[in-house]
Amino acid sequence: MEMNAISEGIGTAEGSVQALQAGVDLIMVSHLQTRQYESINAINAAITSGDIEMEVLDGAYERVMQLKDKYLSWADIPFHEQKVSEYLKSAGVGSNLHRAESYEIYKQGISILKNESHLIPIKKMVMIVFSLSIQKITMQ
Amino acid sequence: MMVEDKRYATFSLGKAVKECYESTEIVEVSNPPTEKEISEVQTMAGEYDIVVVGTLTVQANDAQTKLVNAIYNHNKNVIVIATRSPYDIAYLPDVPVYINTYEFTYPALETAAKAILGMSM
Numbered sequence: 001m002e003m004n005a006i007s008e009g010i011g012t013a014e015g016s017v018q019a020l021q022a023g024v025d026l027i028m029v030s031h032l033q034t035r036q037y038e039s040i041n042a043i044n045a046a047i048t049s050g051d052i053e054m055e056v057l058d059g060a061y062e063r064v065m066q067l068k069d070k071y072l073s074w075a076d077i078p079f080h081e082q083k084v085s086e087y088l089k090s091a092g093v094g095s096n097l098h099r100a101e102s103y104e105i106y107k108q109g110i111s112i113l114k115n116e117s118h119l120i121p122i123k124k125m126v127m128i129v130f131s132l133s134i135q136k137i138t139m140q
Numbered sequence: 141m142m143v144e145d146k147r148y149a150t151f152s153l154g155k156a157v158k159e160c161y162e163s164t165e166i167v168e169v170s171n172p173p174t175e176k177e178i179s180e181v182q183t184m185a186g187e188y189d190i191v192v193v194g195t196l197t198v199q200a201n202d203a204q205t206k207l208v209n210a211i212y213n214h215n216k217n218v219i220v221i222a223t224r225s226p227y228d229i230a231y232l233p234d235v236p237v238y239i240n241t242y243e244f245t246y247p248a249l250e251t252a253a254k255a256i257l258g259m260s261m
Contacts, residue, residue, distance in 0.1 A: 106251040109242070113229055116236035119190075119217060121258025127164045128188040130181055130207070131153040132171040132196050 013042035172203035182210040
């Protein structure tokens with residue numbers, strides 16, 4: 001809720017209230033603490049005034065909890081090396097299967113817009129790479 | 141406002157290419173590249189067969205455009221990998237090879253590096 005399109009538009013707090021009203025179950029205000037408080041206060045006020053019914057909030061909470069119960073188990077997260085290698089052979093999140101699929105998706109997503117004289121794929125050449133070092137990434 | 145993950149703060153295009161192809165020289169320049177860096181890299185560029193440049197949201201006549209043009213004047217075999225905005229090509233019409241990754245995560249850069257070298261996973 002803190003991207004400028006929201007925070008500089010409707011505002012993070014009012015955006016949070018309207019998101020709940022629109023049926024959103026999980027609202028993330030994960031950058032500034034002041035905005036977290038503003039959003040909590042705005043939602044609190046909307047519940048007090050009846051703009052949001054308590055049942056809506058309870059329903060959202062229940063659905064988030066159900067999702068966590070279904071998908072988030074610490075026991076499934078591999079911590080030991082042996083468990084990691086076993087896990088990689090599974091079909092779970094981050095497994096070799098997923099890595100292969102992710103590579104396949106990247107291959108389809110990344111686009112070669114121009115390849116004059118079929119310069120790529122290149123073979124046995126000396127190459128130099130210039131890469132820009134990023135100090136700070138700003139999102140507008 | 142910094143909202144993206146810090147782990148993306150190191151640009152790893154060089155690493156991705158080098159992992160696919162050992163005899164690659166990597167030069168990291170500042171963003172935006174300085175006049176001194178531009179003059180240094182254009183001299184180097186002539187000594188290699190291929191030059192790969194990672195760009196990050198180029199704007200008209202900015203330092204990145206100057207960097208790419210300076211390299212192109214010394215070596216026509218320039219491959220540009222646009223790692224964020226896909227519109228960088230509009231400002232760099234001369235480069236013969238142009239790839240969009242749309243993001244600068246390691247897997248995306250690795251995939252682009254493999255495409256350049258005709259490798260698969």
